[in-house]
Amino acid sequence: MPDRLIFSQTFEGLFRAAAESLDEPTIAALKAAGIDPQEELKPAYPLAVFHAVARLLAERLFPGLESEEQLRRLGRRFMDGYAQTMVGRAMVGVMRVIGPRRTLERLSRQFRTGNNFSETRVEELGPGHSQLWCNQASFPAWYEGIVARGLEFTGARDVQVALIRRDEAGATFRITWKD
Numbered sequence: 001m002p003d004r005l006i007f008s009q010t011f012e013g014l015f016r017a018a019a020e021s022l023d024e025p026t027i028a029a030l031k032a033a034g035i036d037p038q039e040e041l042k043p044a045y046p047l048a049v050f051h052a053v054a055r056l057l058a059e060r061l062f063p064g065l066e067s068e069e070q071l072r073r074l075g076r077r078f079m080d081g082y083a084q085t086m087v088g089r090a091m092v093g094v095m096r097v098i099g100p101r102r103t104l105e106r107l108s109r110q111f112r113t114g115n116n117f118s119e120t121r122v123e124e125l126g127p128g129h130s131q132l133w134c135n136q137a138s139f140p141a142w143y144e145g146i147v148a149r150g151l152e153f154t155g156a157r158d159v160q161v162a163l164i165r166r167d168e169a170g171a172t173f174r175i176t177w178k179d
Helices: 008-017 026-032 047-061 065-081 086-105 107-111 140-153
Strands: 006-007 045-046 120-127 129-135 157-166 171-176
Touching: 006 008, 006 047, 008 045, 008 065, 008 086, 026 047, 045 047, 047 065, 065 086, 065 140, 086 107, 086 120, 086 129, 086 140, 107 120, 107 129, 120 157, 140 157, 140 171
Parallel strands: none
Antiparallel strands: 006 045, 120 129, 129 171, 157 171
């Protein structure tokens, strides 16, 4: 199996989302984790670097919250930062046109703009109600945040994303929304 890689635009989105927290101690911690936000980003980084960076930024941005809530909020904020990147702007533009249901159907492709390994399956259960499976869901709360915020970009309202189950292969989420 090829190495699981996270592409530079994912880190660019994270760093945009966390701009106010990128003080000297945080930058030093990021360098220790394997990435320097002050230098030109490499095209891709190992998944382990993403895990370290996400945990670090979640703790810095949302101190005092439980780890899962930190990651959920970081996922939401990441989507706002990612929407400011060249790839993210294009992706969000398409999402706004195709709406929530078709956005979910295209999720593997959209996730693959940020990494080389994501796979998803979506089952539509009814209007405004789907079930989503994602492989390699190390941080389920992160997925809850990015999917909820992403669907909000499509115009969906009252978006709820909740973990149903998780195993070694991935995680399954229940998603509801109003058009």
